Amino acid sequence: MGQDTVQGTVRHMGPGTAPDMGSGMTRTRRLAAVGAIALALAWTGSGCTVIVSGPNTVSDEGGGDPLTKPFQRMIAIPPQKTWGPNETIRGLQAAMAVYADDPSILPQYLTPAARAKWTAEGPVTVLEDQYEVVPPPPREDAETSLKAVLKGRWVARINEDDAYKPTTGKWEKTYELVKTPQGGYLVNDLPPGLLLTNADVLRSYRPTDLYYLNRGTRSRLVVDRVRLRLKTSESFAQTVLERLLKPPTEALRGAVTTSLPPSTKIESIGSSEERVVINLSGLLDRSAEDALSAQIRHSLNMNEIAKGRVIEVQLDGEEFTTDRPDAVDEWLDDSGDTAYYVNKGAVHYLGKDGPAGVVAGAAGEQRGGYSDFAVSKEHNGGEALVAARTSTGISVAWLRHDGRWQEVIPGTDLTPPTWHRDGSLWTYDRKKAALLRYDPVRGPALERIQAPNLADLDVTRLRIARDGVRVVVTTGKNTVQIGALIGEGTATTLGNFQLLTTTEVGDEIVDIAWGDDEHLLVLEESKAGQILNEINVGDGETTGVPLKDRLKSVAAVDGRILAESEGGTKVWELDQDRQTWTAKIEPEAGQPIFPLG
Template sequence: MRSSRRLAAALAVAVVAWAGSGCAVIPVGGPFPVDEAGGGDPMSKPFQRMIAVPPQPAWAPLQVVQGLQAAMAAYADEPDVLSTYLTPAAAKTWRPDGPVTVIANRPKYDYVGKSDGDQVVIRLVGTPIARIEADDTYMPYTGVGDISIDFTLVKDAQGGYHVQSVERGAGLLLTMDDVARAYRPTKLYFLAGPPGPSRLFAERRLVVDRVWLRVKPTENFAQTIVRRLLEGPSKALHGAVGSVFPQGMSVRSVRSDDDRVVVDLHGPIAPDELYTDGLKAQLKWTLNNNDMANGRTVEVQLDGEPFYSSDPFVIRADDMREDWLGSNVSPAYYVSKGAVRSLGDERAGNAVQGPAGQPNELYSRLAMSDGGAMVAARGTPAAGGGIWVTRVAPDGRWQRWIQGRQEDLTPPSWHRDGTLWTYDRANGTVLRCDPASGRGPERVAAPGLDGLDVTRLRVSRDGVRVAVTVGKNEVRVGAITGGGGAPMLGNFQTLTRVTDEEIRDIAWRDGERLLVLVQSKNAQSVREIYVGDGQSTELPATNKRLESISALGQRLLAATEGRKEILEFNQDKQGWVSKVDGGDAANPIFSLG
């Protein structure tokens, strides 16, 4: 630690030292307070920079291991220091690439086995939190228990210790404090639908890709964000979303003044009206929703010249049309004695038109299409099983679209394009029914689900992501790739896994947030999880046992067991209120989700 203190004194700035690490944390750029790091530039993010120092001959083995970990935290800004902690042979073979392992703060260290003085093994034991992948995806750890890493150190001719090997091989190891110091969660916006040069983006819809970006002292954070946007989506959305920015395009600079943000690009481009609409949407939403534009006009340039025409190409506030993100406004419904009824803000309403509004005992787990024109349901044994559909109209009638036993088919889920999806557990396959084609259900390839016990399948409202429950204890999220003509499900990753608990239901709030109803032996919880990085919030519980949930935007409805009623979560009061208490209310419904 003496080296860290000498460094701090020499720099004449306020220094926060990490005990035993041989590292110091100082504000980047000079002697100013930490909360002003970034120089007041609204397009920058405050952060602290790790200043690593090489190992000292007098350091004990434990100090060397702690110093190595600190040098890992500083690697992105000072890559040369880390190799000084390694033996020459280890420095030639060790690589910092691969996922970044994130562990809880204050890991434990201990000497392992006997030491002859020239070789020492120190074991680090820490609680794993997440991985940050090479594509900037933040993946929460879903396993159980701590991890341990053995560091083998040897003494050199001068009496100092260096690391000869690390048990888990290559890759950086950071604490949560390291990540909070140097990374920022960031929303990137891409266009719904598969990528391709001929895509017209006619639907004009955006999809959020949430990544974690490292703050760089060499450029403002707005430039970091645009640079990452041009690289394309993370692997979670590969093949499921597109971008107007072609390969080979780069960002020269992003600068700002009081009224505008100027994005200067370089590379091949052949704009037209549809292209420029998509460019406006991707850039404006990405900059604004990361607090980089803050309502200012965005001007796009190409190699310092006006983009697209001889006049300045600007993106104004009114170019951020809400329809690019889809609507979070939709009527709410619930089921009473098998009939679908509307649910107003204050009280229950009337039954919907047609067969879906008639009492019956033949159908369960009802779902409503986009716009509310169609209702789908899983048939009970009395109905002969299968998935049934009816129009919400006086002349509508129930028709069986998909055959199968009730227990073998997951509750139906509508896609925004009008197709209906379910999982056939008896045959281990995803089924999709497209009424426009006039054909029966088709199988959809989903190799990531092969051999799994899929118990629910829900398509997100943006029509891009899919959530499934596996057994009673796991949720996985994937994406619809391949386009409408030959779709497939891929890119599946575990979102959450529970132990000694059971997942009772799932529901999409929107395209990036999934609600999960979890039941333990004595309690329940509803967890809101961002599918991009697994960040989770637990909502306040109710003393009533919930059976199912449905959500849209900020609204969340739930049906209770026992005395059947519909509850709504009040955001302002952070509590549950009864909406329908008729003793037979069930199955709350919003369109899609």
């Protein structure tokens, strides 16, 4: 049997269903089943009892209910006495792919000693689909034991908290195989955890957005992306909500909270065409029913579950809260989408069709020496603050007629200013290795925030996301990290740092900007030219944005992207087709700005 043989078959499954070959199948599904069986018989005739996956698969659409997610289930088979090392290792990998659904197959590939030690607990290793099993060299004792090497390219790791972490590089593992008296081989030592291919993950896992609460006022949801495995024993809605009852991933640990206490249990989930009913038990807080409703609604709807239906949450069978799809939702408020730009040091409004006037006060007056402007969320019925960096520090001014520039953070080597949604202004003092916060509303005192992970790093940029929790930091010229603000008030700490992306040696990060809660725009100067990527900070999924001119800066909010080009100093906007840039202002305009981000 050839090296590329797959030890298993793939079947489309709906959660809570079993493979169905009975009279309820549609004609299309019957034909697919016949094709799959024919392939199985063909391969059996070649001496390998293997059902091969392919385009002819049994399909089950799961009834079309968005509470479920149809998926493909691979059926693995035990090791065969006619198999050599190659088939055995590939069969072992297939058994790992189905382990969550059928844990009985994998132990049959292991010797008693290996079976006693192995556990599925631990991170899941994800490899590219095309991997190689290198056969062992000839040995005198090959009749009893030998070693085979599995080589592949590393794609990602799925941590035990369900976080998906992309990675790259070569991966290989040596397996000791023991010959059995009946023929065939067993694996004598297997490290903890599962080894899956990328196809396995695409087939059995779904990217899923969970929603928790930011700390403080708790008036804002924070998204946490995970990879959840689809289960035959429950609906996808059940899977999502069960995971929502658990703590967030490590990236947000200590930075967010929840309205669902640890005692909460899901008793049942029912649905009709117009309503989804979720019955919970536990010590739910009546004062947090709006937050609870928002967490559940967004965790279901953002994953295309229950969309457009009324969501009723019950407590022990009695109505607790009901959420209607047409209700006003402020739980993902981004605090304004007014666009601004800068012309000769003066801040202007940018309308949909071009310039829309200068802002009020000193910030609207032309002046030199001011750069890296940032605008806060609106305060006091519509007023906002603008901050800018000068040679001696960071100054702020209200965008109103009596607004005047005032230096509030002194320093000659500060990162560009960034606003928090609570109205505070932040920067990093590179000389003093200090993260600084200034709150113009609550008091004039300058606070130093603990950020121990940044002490020995060359911090070049720091920007707070609009959710008020995540923070992006660039270090040096080519590394981007994502952290989170942990705790509240004077106990706030910046931590939980994880690498998001890094460029090749010699390349450079030109600018970064938050697009929304999940996505960061990264403008990179590479040897081949400029690259603009939109990266999901939860799982590293990256989408390239086509460029026309060379850019100096970017700004974004809710899918709208503005940029400043080098040539002619124009402000551009990316059309909704994500392919075309339209000139908004030319010339002598620059640095487009949205509030926060």
